[in-house]
Amino acid sequence: MIYMHFESPPTPHFISAGEALYRRGDRHKKRSSIGVFDMLFVVSGRLYLMEENQHYIIDENQLLILSPDKIHQGYKLCDSETKFYWLHMGCAGSYYESEHLHPAKKIVNKSLFRDTMFYITLPKYIQLTEEKGKLLRSFIEPLLMFSINKYSNATEKFRTRLNPLQQQQHFLNILNLLNTDSKFSNAPDDLAAEIMQYMQNHYHTSFTMQDLARKFNFHPVHMIRCMKNSYHVTPIQALTTIRLEKGKELLLTTAMSVQDISEAVGFSSCSYFIKQFKAAYHTTPSQFRQEIQSHF
Structure with a gap:
């Protein structure tokens, strides 16, 4: 498994989110170095995505986080109607990908007036349980701002009821749900x-x-x-x-x-x-x- 390790603070932050409905025969567009992390969560159906030379099949309750500085695109047409949520997030700090579950070492600061650094570790590609999938949907749905419908070839914009701070609070719930490394968050080194x-x-x-x-x-x-x-x-x-x-x-x-x-x-x-x-x-x-x- 590949893990994405985000040095915090600053904590990754929410930018925008939406839902998309693809018809059978549709394919995800090719994008290059979009500058934001693109989190994709399939509600129903199946997506075929590749990032650089790595191929992914994303089924119901599966999640993939695409990197901001890599090329990604659909490599195969959808073979059934597919609904998925997408969420764009930013990160002003450093991050890296690794096959190792990073132990999120606490960075020691000897001053009372400096932030304590830590790592947030997210799986790049994961199958969620049905319970976690439902919980993730409940966190994402209030954040939805756009709806892309391939049947009508239209994009609808929503007016969210959340203010910017509430949006970040919902997003932090998502990070906490997906964070695989919390049990190590205070390990000393x-x-x-x-x-x-x-x-x-x-x-x-x-x-x-x-x-x-x-x-x-x-x-x-x-x-x-x-x-x-x-x-x-x-x-x-x-x-x-x-x-x-x-x-x-x-x-x-x-x-x-x-x-x-x-x-x-x-x-x-x-x-x-x-x-x-x-x-x-x-x-x-x-x-x-x-x-x-x-x-x-």
């Missing part, structure tokens, strides 16, 4: 947590594993082992991910050049930033910015 916190605060500066070892007064091998046990990545891998996510944020929110962004987030060269960005997101920074801007 001070060293790995402090290493992660340090890198999040100093990602824009240049440092090596030896620098981290001197900073925390531990052998690099021990630090790597702690990070891999807690986060399933080495410190350098985690640092690269943090820098890439910060770089992606600057691509979306500023007009800075790719060269300036690479320097701002701590990469030693622009070419290395582009290489790592393409390896992680299967597109270059410039192409990513253009693709996002084309949707607006």
